[in-house]
Amino acid sequence: xxxxxxxxxxxxxxxxxxxxxxxxLTLAIAIIGFVIFHQRKVIRYNSQxxxxxxxxxxxxxxxxxxxxxxxxxxxxxxxxDDAGPLLATARLYLNENLVNQEKAQQLQSIFSAKQILDxxxxxxxxxxxxxxxxxxxxFGLESAATDLFQKIGASGSLNASARFHDYxxxxxxxxxxxxxxxxxxxxxxxxxxxxxGFIHLTQNISGNKMYFRIHHDGTGIVQADFxxxxxxxxxxxxxxxxxxxxxxxxxxxxxxxxSQTYFKVTIEIxxxxxx
Amino acid sequence: xxxxxxxxxxxxxILIAILVIxxxxxxxxxxxxxxxxxxxxxxxxxxYTLLAYFFSFYIKSRIVNKILFFSVLAYFLFCIYSYANxxxxxxxxxPLSVEHxxxxxxxxxxxxxxxxxxxxxxxxxxxxxxxxxxxxxNSAGNFFLFLYxxxxxxxxxxxxxxxxxxxxxxxIKNILLCISILIKDHIEEKTLPHTLDINLDSFHPIxxxx
Numbered sequence: 001x002x003x004x005x006x007x008x009x010x011x012x013x014x015x016x017x018x019x020x021x022x023x024x025l026t027l028a029i030a031i032i033g034f035v036i037f038h039q040r041k042v043i044r045y046n047s048q049x050x051x052x053x054x055x056x057x058x059x060x061x062x063x064x065x066x067x068x069x070x071x072x073x074x075x076x077x078x079x080x081d082d083a084g085p086l087l088a089t090a091r092l093y094l095n096e097n098l099v100n101q102e103k104a105q106q107l108q109s110i111f112s113a114k115q116i117l118d119x120x121x122x123x124x125x126x127x128x129x130x131x132x133x134x135x136x137x138x139f140g141l142e143s144a145a146t147d148l149f150q151k152i153g154a155s156g157s158l159n160a161s162a163r164f165h166d167y168x169x170x171x172x173x174x175x176x177x178x179x180x181x182x183x184x185x186x187x188x189x190x191x192x193x194x195x196x197g198f199i200h201l202t203q204n205i206s207g208n209k210m211y212f213r214i215h216h217d218g219t220g221i222v223q224a225d226f227x228x229x230x231x232x233x234x235x236x237x238x239x240x241x242x243x244x245x246x247x248x249x250x251x252x253x254x255x256x257x258x259s260q261t262y263f264k265v266t267i268e269i270x271x272x273x274x275x
Numbered sequence: 276x277x278x279x280x281x282x283x284x285x286x287x288x289i290l291i292a293i294l295v296i297x298x299x300x301x302x303x304x305x306x307x308x309x310x311x312x313x314x315x316x317x318x319x320x321x322x323y324t325l326l327a328y329f330f331s332f333y334i335k336s337r338i339v340n341k342i343l344f345f346s347v348l349a350y351f352l353f354c355i356y357s358y359a360n361x362x363x364x365x366x367x368x369x370p371l372s373v374e375h376x377x378x379x380x381x382x383x384x385x386x387x388x389x390x391x392x393x394x395x396x397x398x399x400x401x402x403x404x405x406x407x408x409x410x411x412x413n414s415a416g417n418f419f420l421f422l423y424x425x426x427x428x429x430x431x432x433x434x435x436x437x438x439x440x441x442x443x444x445x446x447i448k449n450i451l452l453c454i455s456i457l458i459k460d461h462i463e464e465k466t467l468p469h470t471l472d473i474n475l476d477s478f479h480p481i482x483x484x485x
Binding site: 038 | 379383386389390393394395396397398399408411412414415416417418419420422423427432433436440
């Protein structure tokens with residue numbers, strides 16, 4: 001009887017130990033399996049994100065190439081349609097018959113040709129300025145942006161102003177040009193689509209970052225719209241902005257103010273002071 | 276590339292091998308069971324210390340790392356207390372069970388941290404995963420065994436089962452550790468945060484007129 005009890009007790013312990021060990025091992029294997037399964041899910045999600053990012057890059061690259069081509073076409077059209085006829089007209093005035101004409105007529109022809117050549121010079125200067133604003137090159141981003149906003153304000157159609165809070169140290173020339181182009185594109189979009197009553201540019205610095213913010217009270221877009229348009233085949237200007245911001249290693253945020261009365265576009269770029 | 280973690284793991288394997296050789300020499304050549312049990316006690320303290328140090332490189336939480344550090348001290352004191360309170364020299368089954376349950380907790384926490392990370396490559400491509408799997412299986416498989424051994428080790432039927440389970444678990448652990456040696460760790464790619472925390476409201480240009 002005692003032996004039987006001892007034997008039963010021993011079997012009970014064996015079973016408990018066996019079940020306990022089995023349970024613990026099952027638990028351990030379940031934990032390992034769960035970790036692996038979860039990781040696989042995370043990796044799959046990350047690779048999808050990476051793929052989307054690559055697609056976005058491709059769209060931006062295509063947009064940037066298309067924009068460059070459009071810009072070239074525009075310059076070619078300006079030169080061909082405006083400068084070409086002007087110079088051809090001037091050539092007509094200065095043909096070989098000029099020597100056979102009367103002095104008064106000669107003077108008249110030379111005067112007209114001179115006027116046409118002046119117009120051609122002005123036109124070429126305008127084209128050149130649209131490619132690289134001289135104010136930006138000579139006096140920096142602050143002057144160029146202020147100048148741009150003053151010109152818009154002077155038109156009288158809307159109230160435009162710019163204020164630079166801290167621009168004692170200029171950015172690198174390349175950075176200034178890219179920021180100016182982004183501001184120009186944003187302003188163009190606002191003028192074209194927003195129907196706003198005011199437009200205001202602010203600049204400030206915080207740490208090693210520089211911030212630019214454009215406010216306007218017209219129709220605007222928010223970040224979700226910007227992301228959507230950047231991914232679509234539409235919105236070449238926005239894609240161009242996105243690619244320029246990428247070159248700047250910066251960020252751009254499109255928001256609506258909490259009061260829902262005006263839109264804000266904020267650009268954040270790393271500060272790289274010109275040497 | 277030989278990292279500090281790998282060096283610690285190498286030291287761990289060498290020390291364990293030396294202690295096992297010493298232990299078996301005492302048991303089978305010098306026939307001194309008391310000295311063998313003492314060596315086992317030294318073995319488990321060293322094993323736990325080195326494993327805790329090894330996992331401290333992989334656990335990122337500072338608080339948990341501090342707990343890991345203090346657990347080594349606490350475990351050392353517990354082993355001394357267990358040794359001092361023992362009337363007849365025997366295998367330190369209780370310290371062994373405690374070691375395994377603490378290790379289990381820390382490995383599970385390590386896996387929890389792994390699940391929080393954003394990764395680009397599967398965890399099973401890293402040596403630490405196989406080492407963790409080896410020890411989690413070893414600890415889970417031996418925990419109940421050591422717990423029951425304290426009271427039933429003298430039973431011959433139990434000893435038979437003990438040998439089967441312990442040997443199986445140890446063989447699996449060693450196979451997994453061998454796999455971990457074969458794994459070549461890749462350098463992790465750092466991911467950038469997607470969100471940006473800025474507050475530009477301090478320079479709002481327009482004060483709205485009411």
